[in-house]
Amino acid sequence: MNAEEFARRQKEISIAEFFEKNKHILGYSNPAKSLITCVKEAVDNSLDACEDAGILPDVFVKITKTDKNFRIVIEDNGPGIVREQIPKVFGKLLYGSRFHSIRQSRGQQGIGVSGAVLYAQLTTGKPAVITSKTDPKDKAIKVELFIDTRKNEPEIISEERIEWFRPRGTRIELEIAGAYVKERKQSVLEYLTETAVVNPHAKITFIDPDGEIFEFNRISEDIPEIPKEIPPHPHGIELGKLMWMLKTTESPTLLSFLKTEFVRVGDKKASEVIRISGLRPETKPSSLSRDEISRLLDAFNQTDFLPPPTDCLSPIGEKYIMKSLINRFSVEWAFAVTRKPKVFSGNPFLVEVGIGYGGELKADERVKLLRFANKIPLLYSQGGCALTKAVESINWKNYGLTQSRNELPIGPAVILIHLASTNIPYTSESKEAVATIPEIYEEIRLGLQEVGRRLKEHISRKERFKKKKGKEELLNKLLPLLAKKVSEVLERDEIDVGRVVSRIMGNIHVEREIKEENGLLEVEVRVFNFTKAKREMRIYEICAGEVVSSDNAKVSPSGNHTSLLWQIQLPPGKGEVLRYSIRGRVINRRPFVEGVEKEILSGAEVMDLALE
């Protein structure tokens, strides 16, 4: 072949043709994974649409086996999609609303769900069926469509108005070649379970091919704040991007350009940048030469800016991360940290890291790693993901786990990492793994070190308390025998040794005494601080019936019962007596105490409201 022959063979390829040939890049590399990917793309879209519209999501997923294939239906109560947009949203790749907007969302590429449509038509030759309704007063619109892959344009097969019970929402129905796997780390059920964990405001209903129904109910009625769209941040922006912004801006001067087109750049910072760059504030942005723009970029990097605002990001939150680790893995201890936002290539991001320890987790296995990006669980490509590499890079021996160099540590622990960003740098369009961007990698490492230090404290404390416990148990065995002997000899009433043990052990000691007279219960709760420090705590009692007196307590009736709360401060060596009287009964076996570790609390139960 010579150059002319080559030239004749050159042609343009449409993005749809490209992915038709390379469908594995979108996650369609084997039947089981393909089915998960289809569900994932549609559910991610539903959650995004609901969140942006301020609606508590109610997502319905159904998979049924057809003759040789699978039919999947995903339906939501979101805002719906207007008629004109349906064909392009589902029938054109690289089409969407989120690509240019700098704020956190699950979808960002405009490829996902149209990729699923492409996969369906390629494997079964069946069109996608979309039903959508945007106004409760209207009928729904139902469209059957293919993608014309040569043009990357939708091809509508049929279109009709139908009655639909939902006031608003979107439904997609696909028939695909696939395989359904149950009970595996990589499955539709696992994807939905993990999705529910980090989307506590979502209700998800799933009917599997056997007709089994799984319901994930929302555990929070708070709609997450809609992440705000922001302009780019001056740190990390690249020269080419900056050149293009300067060329296309509507700002008349460099000063106004800097102030309007970047976040965290006010009058002062803009002037500072201009001064450092040696340029003039009134220069027309489009007139800058390549060298001048390069100087401007250098000036950005020499200037301190506030980190980008957090409101373009939507973290899961430390509380929910700890809660989900405790609920799902029954760990004995959990800790989580939501780190401050940082920037890479102009994109704000933040890292959340949670760790759970003990409980039912096995001590001789690799730690479990849960990876999330913008609240999407990442089930595949664990090995190739920056989140995993960051975990492997940490020396976990420092934090009480065993580890071979550069591998996942071994121990009864689960690690959760969530990367939230206006632009998640996935290694491919299938959104399975995060690329190893130095800034992100470092930030995850810092988060891991932070939770690691807390893990080490926990493990050390546990060991310390284990020793203490041994001593306490010994005292609890010996002292009653001793006390009995002494009381026999002295012919006095037996003393309660509990308080003595607590004093020796340096505990917070709680006693409750109830006296009844004519159906009136007089309750005394005595709290002693035998530790060496001043202690603040909250004491709760839960009663049924009428509270007659309540001595400084905050009394809160709630349904069938009433709670009493005392907030007290005890200097070391001091005690306090809390009294109340009721007509009814005390419900809790022992008083609840908040603010004291269970290992130094005796005679009461620990209550940790932070995790309720």
Added chain:
Amino acid sequence: MNAEEFARRQKEISIAEFFEKNKHILGYSNPAKSLITCVKEAVDNSLDACEDAGILPDVFVKITKTDKNFRIVIEDNGPGIVREQIPKVFGKLLYGSRFHSIRQSRGQQGIGVSGAVLYAQLTTGKPAVITSKTDPKDKAIKVELFIDTRKNEPEIISEERIEWFRPRGTRIELEIAGAYVKERKQSVLEYLTETAVVNPHAKITFIDPDGEIFEFNRISEDIPEIPKEIPPHPHGIELGKLMWMLKTTESPTLLSFLKTEFVRVGDKKASEVIRISGLRPETKPSSLSRDEISRLLDAFNQTDFLPPPTDCLSPIGEKYIMKSLINRFSVEWAFAVTRKPKVFSGNPFLVEVGIGYGGELKADERVKLLRFANKIPLLYSQGGCALTKAVESINWKNYGLTQSRNELPIGPAVILIHLASTNIPYTSESKEAVATIPEIYEEIRLGLQEVGRRLKEHISRKERFKKKKGKEELLNKLLPLLAKKVSEVLERDEIDVGRVVSRIMGNIHVEREIKEENGLLEVEVRVFNFTKAKREMRIYEICAGEVVSSDNAKVSPSGNHTSLLWQIQLPPGKGEVLRYSIRGRVINRRPFVEGVEKEILSGAEVMDLALE
């Protein structure tokens, strides 16, 4: 936000914008990797162009440090690119000649080198400079260009005709942000080294930023056969693709469609498919309904076809794989297998697996794994690659290596895997790892098992020979003493114990005796077969001077010396005497023998021409 607001935000994204934002997907995720990726894309293109034009490639790579960045130049002696195509080839993504053609090539997506141009302009704002010449009689054309990312179209900055010393060829010059690393597994040098290994016909010259020159000379003057373009194979084609083919074909009947648009489908097979499908041969292809097409597809899968022809693929070859393992790692033993082509989703592919053992490789480290796809070394994402997963999935304990379950084995071995296909299913556009396609994965496993069995044989033989060696050494110590004693007692000449040891050990034994008279050397080479089997072998002698007589030998003069070759067959227990006489000298210390393992050869050197 409601549905109308959403609708207003929806827009189309160009593929260039997409990759501008997601440049890490193309391999530009950190400075060091970005530099390697740029070099790789340009070199791959050069090698492809030369091969397609039937030219022995001569590729020149130079990296220089500029003020803050790197300038890279890649130049080849290929066919050049005609003026009209230059802007699109380098300035438009998803543009190329190889996407629709079913044959093996390095480039397949039409993204690679334009991605490098995009990365350059994004990080340094500098245009790509392309120089190309297609006709020795013309001047070269030099074009400076950017990519207009919003349109995914080239934007030409300047264009001129210049003198260029090359008769034909292409040169690309880019200025990029990057980092140059030396002496690391992931480096430009490593990429070029491995490229040279599997492209023995290519000459590559590399000048690094320190000015150090690395030359990889071609070790083969054979231009690899140009892989032939073929129609799709009926096995593995997907419904959607088949529908589109039927819709757009120019064949008037189903019968002619099957015969002309598929490989390995002749009259007989086409009729068989039509019979099984229950369709009629004269049906117009475009008139088939979805159900009928589905039946046609089923009929494909129920019919046996010959595997696709191999001439669309270009394997490295078992000989070159073994040779490169031996040269590069100085292993004591190597084996390689080129497996028969198979098909996935209609794409022919073949797998080559090589293994080297011992020598300088460390016994307590993980085996080295070299991955190649269409003769491109894969340096990144080892963990996420089907090639790696296949190695990890094998139980290497069966083959003499140690291994933790599902990990790379440990031992003094190197494994080379080459996947050749008309369509490599890379996990992403950066072409770092291969997706886990079941057919490919299985085929690699079979290849690994094949070399694994040979490895086991080698290790067992080695152990056996080790024992034998011990025995032989003992005999070699004892027998001379014994022989001396016996000859003293019997007052006879001492016997040569070598032949006795060989007889006891069951070796092939070679002796050479040289007598000189008046400057004429009379040489006798005596060969004895003490093994239990009939043996065929070739005996070589290398001499300088004039060969006077040569007793059945094939005499080949070559420069300053002459080689003599005897091909002999020896039944067990027999011997043969080879005689020659020369005026000059014998060069080789001991005779060379080909066809006998070194462990059972005594008195001569093993020569293995298969690996020369």
